[in-house]
Amino acid sequence: MKLYMVPLAPNPTKVMLYIAEREAAGAELGIEQIVVNTLKGRQREPEHLARNPFGTLPVLELDDGSYLVESLAIIQYLEDRFPEGSLLGDDPLARARARDIERVVDLRIASPIGAYIHATKSPLGLPADPKAAAQAEKSLQTPLDYLENLLGDGRELLTGNNVSIADCTMQAALQFARFIEADLFGERPLLRAWDTRYREREAANAVLKW
Numbered sequence: 001m002k003l004y005m006v007p008l009a010p011n012p013t014k015v016m017l018y019i020a021e022r023e024a025a026g027a028e029l030g031i032e033q034i035v036v037n038t039l040k041g042r043q044r045e046p047e048h049l050a051r052n053p054f055g056t057l058p059v060l061e062l063d064d065g066s067y068l069v070e071s072l073a074i075i076q077y078l079e080d081r082f083p084e085g086s087l088l089g090d091d092p093l094a095r096a097r098a099r100d101i102e103r104v105v106d107l108r109i110a111s112p113i114g115a116y117i118h119a120t121k122s123p124l125g126l127p128a129d130p131k132a133a134a135q136a137e138k139s140l141q142t143p144l145d146y147l148e149n150l151l152g153d154g155r156e157l158l159t160g161n162n163v164s165i166a167d168c169t170m171q172a173a174l175q176f177a178r179f180i181e182a183d184l185f186g187e188r189p190l191l192r193a194w195d196t197r198y199r200e201r202e203a204a205n206a207v208l209k210w
């Protein structure tokens with residue numbers, strides 16, 4: 001299999017972190033990673049549009065030559081195809097909780113972080129929009145409080161003491177913020193401590209560049 005990706009971009013990064021976590025735990029997924037340079041607009045060229053007409057990353061090329069074009073579906077496929085040592089585990093409630101927190105992170109934190117970045121110091125060169133940045137920062141407060149409260153029970157990581165897709169999605173979003181040197185944690189010591197802990201992991205060292 002081949003993963004078409006680009007370092008730094010959040011959706012590819014969450015899949016890259018997922019793969020690195022599985023490999024650090026001993027899984028052999030056999031995925032070659034290929035960079036599609038979005039700064040040069042390569043994702044909009046015919047070669048990539050033939051893989052994914054939406055021109056986005058990540059894309060997973062399967063052994064039969066077909067493609068998956070959504071990051072969460074890619075992760076779910078790898079969970080199902082390589083179930084031994086899967087990140088979600090096999091307890092239905094634990095799986096639901098991991099997915100629940102991951103969705104909160106992706107929809108309520110990663111999206112506003114992306115909006116904040118593009119409204120302040122866009123890597124794509126978009127014009128600054130202070131009003132949109134303030135709105136994005138405001139909408140981050142409740143979901144960040146939610147995570148701080150979860151960590152209040154002493155858990156090591158976002159879903160419990162084992163790594164989960166929620167940690168991968170959150171770190172992918174935070175890397176994007178670190179790239180523009182934005183600190184969006186506020187007064188949330190547990191979240192800061194979780195961030196430090198996560199970034200010491202082998203998978204984080206292998207994938208995160210910022």
Ligand SMILES: N[C@@H](CCC(=O)N[C@@H](CS)C(=O)NCC(=O)O)C(=O)O
Binds near residue numbers: 012038069070071072
């Ligand atoms: N829902 C998709 C979103 C993919 C997406 O928007 N990827 C961004 C990078 S984080 C991208 O490829 N942007 C380039 C573009 O839209 O031109 C997923 O989760 O995979």
